Amino acid sequence: MVTTDDVRRLALSLPRTEEHLIRDRVKFRIGKIVYLALSRDETELGFAFPKEERAALVAAEPAKFFMPRESDLRFNWAEARMAALDLQELTELVTEAWRMVVPARVARDHPAPAAPPPPAPSLSELRASAEVFNGFAAVDRSWLALREETAPGLDLSVAGHRAALHRWLNSWGCRIRYPREGEPDLFGAGIAAWWGRHPLPQAPLSRLTPREISRFARAYEELAALPIGRRSLGPTAASKALYALRPDSVMPWDAAIADRLYGVRDGAAFARHLETGRTWARAALAEGGGMDERTLCADIGRAGVSLAKILDEHLYLTITYAAGRQGPGRSGG
Helix, strand or coil: CCCHHHHHHHHHCCCCEEEEEECCEEEEEECCEEEEEECCCCCEEEEECCHHHHHHHHHHCCCCEECCCHHHCCCCEEEEEHHHCCHHHHHHHHHHHHHHHCCHHHHHHCCCCCCCCCCCCCHHHHHHHHHHHHCCCCCCHHHHHHHHHCCCCCCCCCHHHHHHHHHHHHHCCCCCCCCCCCCCCHHHHHHHHHHHHCCCCCCCHHHCCHHHHHHHHHHHHHHHCCECCCCECCHHHHHHHHHHHCCCCCCCCCHHHHHHHCCCCCHHHHHHHHHHHHHHHHHHHHHCCCCCHHHHHHHHCCCCCCHHHHHHHHHHHHHHHCCCCCCCCCCCC
């Protein structure tokens, strides 16, 4: 469910938008053209929408969308029930309504705003996700093998550790090519040089400072662009490598999660992802009533993994897996 504040934040982020109270109704307009209007009780949202497409919209989701009153049928306009919308849908509706009423050059120069992140999951939601995740076959086997092989900690200045990370990333679907005999190890050489340039913070996710998040974002951006042959390492593999290096600090992502929450997978989006994770981790610890992180993770049902990983698993199940992808692996670089 979305709120009037969500509508206001999105609308006022768009160039030329003004808010007005007209006959006890909050409306947003460009000049004299209204493109959003809330009902007096703020439970319904009217929005600019092509009238030739309106019937199909309403027919497809009648519980969410409905026709405007008869006097407004001649306008490019449709109505939605606020309680039925999520933040991503609201972002798309507001942005597309705005694009209908501004000059084309203004619309071209302004990217769509990112939807705000979902609210922090409750401990009961995290426990439910943990129960599902624990049901996947051998879900922690490759991670435990990596930890054992690189104990007491992953150090990319060690060739064996670089090779172990390569195998672990590929076990989770990253498809990083292994060098043939006599070929240079582009992954190993590149990630070793990257490691020397990026001393990474050690703080747990809940205690990361803005400066530490910025350091992770810079390290992520360079790592994602790391050449490994005909392509770069890529954003999914980069986030997972950072998690492997700092499992208490980094909530990784895959393509589905990043695209759903941020629309892009650049360094700025990764910083926002860590900020979201930090907020969620603090909320979980607060709800836990003073339990330390290790105890909380055991209470949730995922003893031996970090809170950052538990939050990632919840996102995976509610976004990636829910969209029809099978198993706990993440594909793509």
